[in-house]
Amino acid sequence: MAMRLVLLGAPGAGKGTQAKMLIEKYTIPQISTGDILRKAVADGTPLGKEAKVIMDQGGLVSDKIVLGLVEERVKQPDCQGGFILDGFPRNTAQAEALDTMLSDMKMPLTVALAVDVDQSELLKRLTGRRTCKGCQQMYNIFFTPPKSDSKCDKCGGDLFQRDDDKEETIKKRLEVYNQQTAPLIDYYSRKNIMKSVQGTGSIEDIFTKVTAALGG
Numbered sequence: 748m749a750m751r752l753v754l755l756g757a758p759g760a761g762k763g764t765q766a767k768m769l770i771e772k773y774t775i776p777q778i779s780t781g782d783i784l785r786k787a788v789a790d791g792t793p794l795g796k797e798a799k800v801i802m803d804q805g806g807l808v809s810d811k812i813v814l815g816l817v818e819e820r821v822k823q824p825d826c827q828g829g830f831i832l833d834g835f836p837r838n839t840a841q842a843e844a845l846d847t848m849l850s851d852m853k854m855p856l857t858v859a860l861a862v863d864v865d866q867s868e869l870l871k872r873l874t875g876r877r878t879c880k881g882c883q884q885m886y887n888i889f890f891t892p893p894k895s896d897s898k899c900d901k902c903g904g905d906l907f908q909r910d911d912d913k914e915e916t917i918k919k920r921l922e923v924y925n926q927q928t929a930p931l932i933d934y935y936s937r938k939n940i941m942k943s944v945q946g947t948g949s950i951e952d953i954f955t956k957v958t959a960a961l962g963g
């Protein structure tokens with residue numbers, strides 16, 4: 748049976764990392780609204796320009812915009828065999844609209860999975876994150892520091908911090924998650940499709956727990 752999965756978890760919980768591993772295992776695409784929006788920002792499209800202001804503040808882009816992006820994406824032929832939604836839905840209105848959209852398409856969600864990580868750990872993961880401008884290699888100054896503060900070990904490129912990883916923005920993103928997104932755990936529990944795993948330990952160990960929760 749096709750797996751149509753929603754991944755839930757606070758910013759920094761490692762949803763994106765697990766999604767990338769799930770793509771390989773189940774050969775289904777990942778739909779990350781954050782990635783789609785960041786691409787629109789990088790391309791400088793009108794939508795990207797509108798979204799950037801909100802993203803830099805840690806707020807949520809309008810439901811209408813993200814719903815349009817998701818609808819366009821799930822209609823692509825590669826989603827017929829299933830998909831992983833990562834970073835969407837972010838609030839109850841989006842979850843309800845998604846249910847309606849997928850039920851019209853006769854492809855309802857089969858499972859929602861939450862990756863749980865406590866808030867102090869999330870703060871370190873997010874504020875410590877650095878990316879190389881040259882090769883996109885990621886570091887964390889607390890957990891996986893580069894040898895030099897500001898240069899990439901691999902290619903010597905400059906390291907930078909994502910605009911939405913600045914401390915003020917992070918606090919706001921966590922607050923938005925707690926207020927608007929965390930209630931979706933109840934939403935999907937009521938629909939009897941909710942599973943959850945602890946998102947601490949090695950990436951491989953978390954992946955083992957994730958696939959076990961998804962039925963292997």
Ligand code: AMP
Nearest residue numbers: 780781801802806807808813834835837
């Ligand atoms: P992410 O990479 O998923 O943490 O997303 C980065 C930013 O993109 C978020 O802080 C929001 O500003 C925006 N964003 C991503 N997905 C959504 C969504 N489903 N609804 C509203 N805004 C979103």
